[in-house]
Amino acid sequence: MGEQTQTLDLVSIRNDFPILNQKIGKHPLIYFDNGATTQKPLSVIQSIENYYKTFNANIHRGAHFLADKGTTAFEGSREKLKNFINAETAEQVIFTKGTTESFNIVASGLAKSYLKAGDEILITGMEHHANIVPWQMACETSGAILKVIPVLENGELDMESAEKLLSEKTKVLSFVYVSNSLGTINPAKELIQKAQKLGALTMLDCAQAVGHFAVDVQDLGADFIAFSGHKMFGPTGIGILYGKKNQLENLPPFQGGGEMIKEVTFEKTTYNELPFKFEAGTPNIADGIALGTAVDYIQSLDRQAVEAHELELLQLATNIIENKAGLRIIGTATHKSSVVSFVSDHAHPSDLGTLLDQYGIAVRTGHHCCQPLMRRFEIPGTVRISLSFYNTKEELNAFSGHLDKVLGMLS
Amino acid sequence: MSTKSIAEIQNEIVEEFELFDDWTDRYEYIIDLGKKNPPLPEKFKVEDNIIKGCQSQVWLVSTFENGLVHFQADSDAIIVKGLVGLLIRVLSGHKPEEISSADLFFIDKIGMTSHLAQTRSNGLLSMVKQMKFYGLAYGTQSNKDLQTEQ
Numbered sequence: 073m074g075e076q077t078q079t080l081d082l083v084s085i086r087n088d089f090p091i092l093n094q095k096i097g098k099h100p101l102i103y104f105d106n107g108a109t110t111q112k113p114l115s116v117i118q119s120i121e122n123y124y125k126t127f128n129a130n131i132h133r134g135a136h137f138l139a140d141k142g143t144t145a146f147e148g149s150r151e152k153l154k155n156f157i158n159a160e161t162a163e164q165v166i167f168t169k170g171t172t173e174s175f176n177i178v179a180s181g182l183a184k185s186y187l188k189a190g191d192e193i194l195i196t197g198m199e200h201h202a203n204i205v206p207w208q209m210a211c212e213t214s215g216a217i218l219k220v221i222p223v224l225e226n227g228e229l230d231m232e233s234a235e236k237l238l239s240e241k242t243k244v245l246s247f248v249y250v251s252n253s254l255g256t257i258n259p260a261k262e263l264i265q266k267a268q269k270l271g272a273l274t275m276l277d278c279a280q281a282v283g284h285f286a287v288d289v290q291d292l293g294a295d296f297i298a299f300s301g302h303k304m305f306g307p308t309g310i311g312i313l314y315g316k317k318n319q320l321e322n323l324p325p326f327q328g329g330g331e332m333i334k335e336v337t338f339e340k341t342t343y344n345e346l347p348f349k350f351e352a353g354t355p356n357i358a359d360g361i362a363l364g365t366a367v368d369y370i371q372s373l374d375r376q377a378v379e380a381h382e383l384e385l386l387q388l389a390t391n392i393i394e395n396k397a398g399l400r401i402i403g404t405a406t407h408k409s410s411v412v413s414f415v416s417d418h419a420h421p422s423d424l425g426t427l428l429d430q431y432g433i434a435v436r437t438g439h440h441c442c443q444p445l446m447r448r449f450e451i452p453g454t455v456r457i458s459l460s461f462y463n464t465k466e467e468l469n470a471f472s473g474h475l476d477k478v479l480g481m482l483s
Numbered sequence: 484m485s486t487k488s489i490a491e492i493q494n495e496i497v498e499e500f501e502l503f504d505d506w507t508d509r510y511e512y513i514i515d516l517g518k519k520n521p522p523l524p525e526k527f528k529v530e531d532n533i534i535k536g537c538q539s540q541v542w543l544v545s546t547f548e549n550g551l552v553h554f555q556a557d558s559d560a561i562i563v564k565g566l567v568g569l570l571i572r573v574l575s576g577h578k579p580e581e582i583s584s585a586d587l588f589f590i591d592k593i594g595m596t597s598h599l600a601q602t603r604s605n606g607l608l609s610m611v612k613q614m615k616f617y618g619l620a621y622g623t624q625s626n627k628d629l630q631t632e633q
Contacts, residue, residue, distance in 0.1 A: 097506075420560040422538035423514075426598075427562075430506050438538040452559060453538060481511060482561065 080377050085462050088113040088369070092462060099432030102467045107252050107411055107458030108436050109302045110283055112366075116306060119365040123358045131357055132331065132348075146357055149364025150347070156367045157297070158288045159314055163346040166320070167360050170311035171279040172202040174298030175246075177313055177350060178275055179206035181323040182214075182244060186273070189215030191243040194267070196258070197223040197448055198251045201441045203277050207246060216243065223448055227254040227403035234263065242272045249287070250280035253440035253456060254403030255386075255411030257281075264293050273319065279303050283370075283460065284409050285379055295319045301359065306366035310359035313350065320346050327352040378461045382410040385459045385468065392472045396479065402454050413440075413454040419482040421453045427478040428455075433471055489581055492573050493589035500593040509594060510562065517565030523557035534609045539563050541610055545617045551576055552621050554614060566598055566607055574614055579625060582618030587611060 086092050089111045094101050103111060123145070129138035131146050147162070154162040168174045187193070193207050197220050204218075211218050219237050222230045238245070245267035249260045264274045275296040278287050283304040289297050296319065300311040315323070325332055325343055329352035334342040343349045389412040393399050398417040416424065425437030438453040439446045446453055457471070487495075503509045527544045534541040539560035546553045554575040558564040573589065574582050590596060598607045 420539060422560040423562045425538065427510060430510070452540070481507070481514060 080374065080381050080461060082381075082462070082464055085373075086464075088115070089462055090114060090117075096432035097430070102431075102433045102471055104457040104459060104463065104467075104471065105434045105436050106283070106460040106463075107280060107303075107440075107456060109308065110305050110460055111462070112305055112307070113369045115369055116362050116365050119362040120307060120358050123361055128358075130354055142357055142361075145361045145364075146355070149361050149367075152364040152367045153312055156371070157282075157312075157314060158290050160290065160317065164314055164317055164320060166313040166315070166347045166350045167355055168298075168311045168313050168350075169309055169356070170300040170302070171200075171277060171298045172206075174296075174311055174313035175202050175206045175275070175277070177326040178296050178298075178315075178323065179210040179246075180213075180326060182273070183210035183216075184213075185322060185324050187214035187216040187243060190241070191216040192219050192239070192241040193217070193244045193246065194219045194221060194237055194242050194272075195245075196221040196229055196247045198227070198229070198254060198256065198442065198445050199246075199248055200252055200277065200279070201443070202279075203246055203248060203275075204444070207244070220444075221247070223254075223445065226405055227251070227256045228405045229256075229258055229263075231259070235266070238266055238270055238272070240270055242267060242270055244273050244275065246275040246277070248277040248280070250278075250284065250409045250411075251403065251442075252280050252411070252458075253413055253442045253445060253454065254405065255408040255413070255458075256403055256405040257407040257409055260294070261292055268293065280409060280411075284382060286375060289314050301363040301366065304366055305369055306363040307359035310356050310363050312363075317346070320350070323350075325349050325352070329353045331355070373461070381461055382459060385463055385465065386410040386412070388465055388468050389457055389459065392468060392475075396475065398479070402449055402451065410459040411456060413456040415451050415454050416479065416482075419479060421455045423482055424455045424475075424478055427481060428471075428474060431474040431478075433474060489573055489577055489585045493587070493592075496569060496573070496589050497592045506594070513565035513569075513595075514561055515565070516568045517558075517561035517563075520557075520564055520568040523555055527555070528557065534613055541567060541607075543567075543610060543613055545614075545621075547579075547621045547624070550578060550625060552579055552582055552617060554617075556610070563598075563607065566595060567610060570610065570614065574618075579618045579620075579622035583615045583622060585615070585618075 091111050092103060127138050127141045129142045131139060131143040150162045150165050153165045159165050187210060193216050195203060195207060207218055221234045221237055224230050250257050260276055267274050274294045276292060276294040278297050278299040281287050282299045295316050297314040302308040331348050332344050332352040334344050386408060393401055393412055393414045399414050402413045402415060421437040425435055428435055436456045440456060500509060523542050528542050532542045532544055534543055539558055541556060541558045541563060543556045554571045556567040556571060558567055
């Protein structure tokens, strides 16, 4: 932390994101749905355009100028991602479609190669469906059993229960670093270490972390880590699976096809080495390269100032909701990312979202792909404002005024 | 039982909405409709009658009497309930084939098209589909009944 308060040049930053400068009907767009996807800076948009305009070619093959340029850019992006998460080597950074695919690669692979009947897979009660369903499918094929660490009333994990649920039977612990619906930042390193002491493999969902603060995979120590490009200012349809080298080598391939093979005969195929073993078919080249550009963009910012600004936004948003009669915040953990989820005692989240939309305010309403968590809090869903560094206090104050009107209409 | 056609009722609704100056009036009217529509008796709020959406739930019940289909519906979200009320006003009390072939032009004309978008939002599109499906099903059923009587 610096001695003086760092400030971001928000005018300049907002100019980097052309989409923010528009009106929805009569009202300026207020984009508070960053948990669903973040907006893209001009450099990322230009990177995609530049690829298709000037060096589109299939990579990792073909001895010609464009193919070489594409390969260099794509592998250069992998290197940037490696540095971004502090991975040991670039080959441990696998390009996937996104967090969901990363989970499916690991869960389906472990179901084939590692899990046995009676083994336990431990997740938490605040997981996104992407970290529930692939494991349920793995349980079906392997006979393993899914166990769940409960969530406390304030949206933190019940660590006492976690201690009890972790045992020698636990073969996998897979959980979310930052909850998409509550904003809770879980004690990832502590849980990973506890699980690893018992010999379990660990997987961490970093989808909602990478866009907000630095993630160091070696420091965290998880065996596998997943995140999506589009939640960190990169394109949709591209994401990352990181794994410890030996774990990725032990894991069977997810899909068969080109790129992932070393030698194919009709009798037997040998698989390619990392990372290509998990990248069957022509990869998403343009978006893979643009994800590297998104990393460049993030790293061009003063990350301490970003975190300080997001914390300020979180505090203001929390105050706004807390000071309105009949509203209740779901998720009041001590360590939170810039997410405020709330319910009203008289208005349905869907109605609030519909009317806020008329004021040009983009929020997410519903169960946020966390149906079990909504059931735990006995609510149909929430209204969620998820903030990013390009959001401003002025936007929050405007939102506050519009929310009053909307609540009035629904009373 | 409705004596007006599906198109006539839609025109009535469009005319009513023309009186409103802006979206707040339109939505206030829909919210009001949602509040006024009688809630569905609890016995009908069962899994079989739910049309699931990502954001809100809708319960839809239909009955078929004297050749006409009648709908009752409810939602946990008040705007959706108001919109459902409009759909019921348009479609309830008509013949199955009139319902299944209805062109619901009023939704667009009153500025509510966004509620029919293919998002996983509120199941309104699913509801229109379900109402038309009931129309189709009762139509087939009554044709069969006619054939058996003959």
